[in-house]
Amino acid sequence: MTTRQNSSADQESAAVVILGAGPAGLTLGNLLHAHGIDCVVLERSDRAALGARARAGFLAANTVRTLERHGLADGLRRHGRPHGVCEFRTDGGRFRLDYGSLGRRELHTVYPQQDLVADLLTHYLDAGGRISFGTEALAVHDADGVRPVVAARDAHGRPARWQARYVAGCDGRHGAARRSLPPTALRHQCDHGVSWLGLLAEAPPSLDAVGYATHRSGFAGHMARTPEVTRYYLQCERGTPADAWTDEQVWDRLDLRMRAADHGPLRRGRILRRTVVDLSSDVVEPLRHGSLLLAGDAASLISPSAAKGANLAVLEAELLAEALVGDLAHGDATALERYSRRCLAHIWRAQEFSRWMIRLLHAAPGTDGESFFHESLRRSRLDSLRTSRAHQDWFAENYVGV
Known part of the structure; x- marks a missing residue:
């Protein structure tokens, strides 16, 4: 050496x-x-x-x-x-994409x-x-x-x-x-105008898939890392300190946005690391x-x-x-x-x-007519991804590909 x-x-x-x-x-x-x-x-x-x-x-x-x-x-x-499934949780219900069998039928490797x-x-x-x-x-x-x-x-x-x-x-x-x-x-x-609180939790994965949750309170994401450690993301307001919420408050927000009441509680554990990421x-x-x-x-x-x-x-x-x-x-x-x-x-x-993906996962801010228009477009994208095989194949090819 x-x-x-x-x-x-x-x-x-x-x-x-x-x-x-x-x-x-x-x-x-x-x-x-x-x-x-x-x-x-x-x-x-x-x-x-x-x-x-x-x-x-x-x-x-x-x-x-x-x-x-x-x-x-x-x-x-x-x-x-190997990993080839993602799950979307929305106010219209949840749906899963076995992207490993779509598009070019390629998988991710979690490492x-x-x-x-x-x-x-x-x-x-x-x-x-x-x-x-x-x-x-x-x-x-x-x-x-x-x-x-x-x-x-x-x-x-x-x-x-x-x-x-x-x-x-x-x-x-x-x-x-x-x-x-x-x-x-x-x-x-390009500043995408979105911020995430990135979390690394000493907790087993709660889903057998990558989880993307859209909620009126903001986006939440679930990504397994190892059998003992899971990465989560919580959308937060720009400028939010990484320690703004206690561990319990973080888990409560994740439960809410991941719709634990409908799909089962998340497996909680000690939060090992927090980082605020401004998406740009x-x-x-x-x-x-x-x-x-x-x-x-x-x-x-x-x-x-x-x-x-x-x-x-x-x-x-x-x-x-x-x-x-x-x-x-x-x-x-x-x-x-x-x-x-x-x-x-x-x-x-x-x-x-x-x-x-950013536009798919994050609600448009505000309540005016233009925000409603963009939010309706986002919901239409999700509905197309849920129902259209051609859209699913396109998603799979671009999701795994570079």
């Missing part, structure tokens, strides 16, 4: 410097290293903190195939659980993202990959040149510099890669700026309404690895020119479906 902590301002180098050790960065690192491309991952957290980031846990069929194709799926194949990250990290280190924990990238300089430099600092606050041929920004929407974009970069942004989306165009390339949340942020974030990250990492290998190993300069266009086609399709 090889890790590296910088102890001075001496400049180090790699053909590709990868910023961030999330699903995008670690998938990219594994694929480049497997092709003999000299690369290093810079990660500001230590290894323990990296493995404790509880995020989404629904992997699309294409994501699983990608990881299998590159020998990165051992953990999820041992411990992941916590922190476990996937741990698997990818272990595989990368065991193969001799380089990573510098506790190293925070601050800026990418000379990205329009042929030898960009990443300015960073280590866990002790000491400066560090890494020179590269290419820098892969996989460090999120607030990372150094985005901060280093030129003024010509386009940022398309953004996309950067293009994804290549000279020697700086973006992937994962640095390329596009997508709302959690359709579980697309980690799946897009893995897809983009594979496309970026293919392009970098083409350029660095085979001298195919056109590979990188195609990268942005190929990724953005997938990103915008995922964004469209995520936006559609």
Whole structure:
């Protein structure tokens, strides 16, 4: 196992410097290293903190195939659980979609993202990959040149510099890669006007399906993570503190919105974590700026309404690895020119479906005529999803696909 902590301002180098050790960065690192491309991952957290980031846990069929194709799926194949059913609970009753038998007949694999990250990290280190924990990238300089430099600092606050041929920004929407974009970069942004209280509960799942509940009090969601832990979402007003409600009040609200009186009480337990999420989306165009390339949340942020974030990250990492290998190993300069266009086609399709889900699950605010019109449209969408096989096939294809 090889890790590296910088102890001075001496400049180090790699053909590709990868910023961030999330699903995008670690998938990219594994694929480049497997092709003999000299690369290093810079990660500001230590290894323990990296493995404790509880995020989404629904992997699309294409994501699983990608990881299998590159020998990165051992953990999820041992411990992941196939899932293919979702249930909608509305004021008009409830209905279930066996989406695994609809559309392309593909399933999700439930596997916590922190476990996937741990698997990818272990595989990368065991193969001799380089990573510098506790190293925070601050800026990418000379990205329009042929030898960009990443300015960073280590866990002790000491400066560090890494020179590269290419820098892969996989460090999120607030990372150094985005901060280093030129003024010509386009940022398309959308605030969906909805906030969720995200909850991780030490409680067994209460449904054998993903649960989406629409209620006059707001949306509620149920997503199993493990046999002992369940993720819930509660719609809340913008600006609501994460600790605004006691555990008992949280469970009472979940019972109300999930219609426990009609369908049975939820299985309660200790709430392990709370996070308020303001649903928003953004996309950067293009994804290549000279020697700086973006992937994962640095390329596009997508709302959690359709579980697309980690799946897009893995897809983009594979496309970026293919392009970098083409350029660095085979001298195919056109590979990188195609990268942005190929990724953005997938990103915008995922964004469209995520936006559609948001409109499906959340009542229009207000009581005026326009709000009533939009609310009637939402109810019509739900009714069509309940009754139309063509609509159900479309939903299944886009729900599992990226």
